Amino acid sequence: MTPKHCFLGFLISFFPTGVVETQSAHECLKPQRVHFQSRNFHNILHWQPGRACTSTSGIYFVQYKTYGQRQWKNKEDCWGILEFFCDLTNETSDIQEPYYGRVRTTSAGTHSGWTMTQRFTPWWETKIDPPVMNITQVNGSLLVILHAPNLPYRDQKGKNVSIENYYELVYRVFIINNSLEKEQKVYEGAGRIVEIGALAPHSGYCVVAEMYQPMLDRRSQRSEERCVELP
Numbered sequence: 001m002t003p004k005h006c007f008l009g010f011l012i013s014f015f016p017t018g019v020v021e022t023q024s025a026h027e028c029l030k031p032q033r034v035h036f037q038s039r040n041f042h043n044i045l046h047w048q049p050g051r052a053c054t055s056t057s058g059i060y061f062v063q064y065k066t067y068g069q070r071q072w073k074n075k076e077d078c079w080g081i082l083e084f085f086c087d088l089t090n091e092t093s094d095i096q097e098p099y100y101g102r103v104r105t106t107s108a109g110t111h112s113g114w115t116m117t118q119r120f121t122p123w124w125e126t127k128i129d130p131p132v133m134n135i136t137q138v139n140g141s142l143l144v145i146l147h148a149p150n151l152p153y154r155d156q157k158g159k160n161v162s163i164e165n166y167y168e169l170v171y172r173v174f175i176i177n178n179s180l181e182k183e184q185k186v187y188e189g190a191g192r193i194v195e196i197g198a199l200a201p202h203s204g205y206c207v208v209a210e211m212y213q214p215m216l217d218r219r220s221q222r223s224e225e226r227c228v229e230l231p
Helices: 003-014 017-029
Strands: 032-039 042-048 059-066 073-081 085-087 099-107 132-138 141-147 170-177 182-189 193-196 204-213 226-229
Touching (some): 032 099, 073 085, 132 226, 141 170, 141 204, 170 193
Antiparallel strands (some): 032 042, 042 085, 059 073, 141 193, 170 182, 170 204, 204 226
16 A cells, blocks of 8 residues: 555544534535625625525624734624625724725534635725716806715714815716717816806706726716706
């Protein structure tokens, strides 16, 4: 008998069949595709059930930590849950710090191992929604007021913190002449109040806006079109 076969025989004799089956069950229960999804600094941990779990057969336990820390912390609101997500916004509020999350499953008395995310840094990875627009007709012109999306943070006075506290933002505004089906960029800059003039009377126009983050070379999706008919 070769040394290789002797070693395999030793493993089989040393680890009973039940142990091998349990180890296999542990792997099949492990949550899959554990990752953060972040929008406007709302940082949500998501995952999918392991291969051995149906959608309702397991319960999940979530932990998190900051990069460099040795000790993991339990997320109490996500300790023994049925959902496939966990809100870690408050636990990841230092947006320039990198974080990790991890998830394990328990099903029918068997515990899986932990599945960990890749490193997650909110400042770098969050997706920013488009600006909200208010449009008013003023003497044949359109006055467009832009609002950045709300963040989950508040200052010491209880007021919402602006995303402009964290990024340099450039607003872009486009107007579409409905009769010509022609789009034109009418503004690009840091201001949030834009007046659009030189418009034809008795015509329909639609306005759309987006935000650009120069430091990250990243732009938001476009806002929904807001349309008006000029008298």
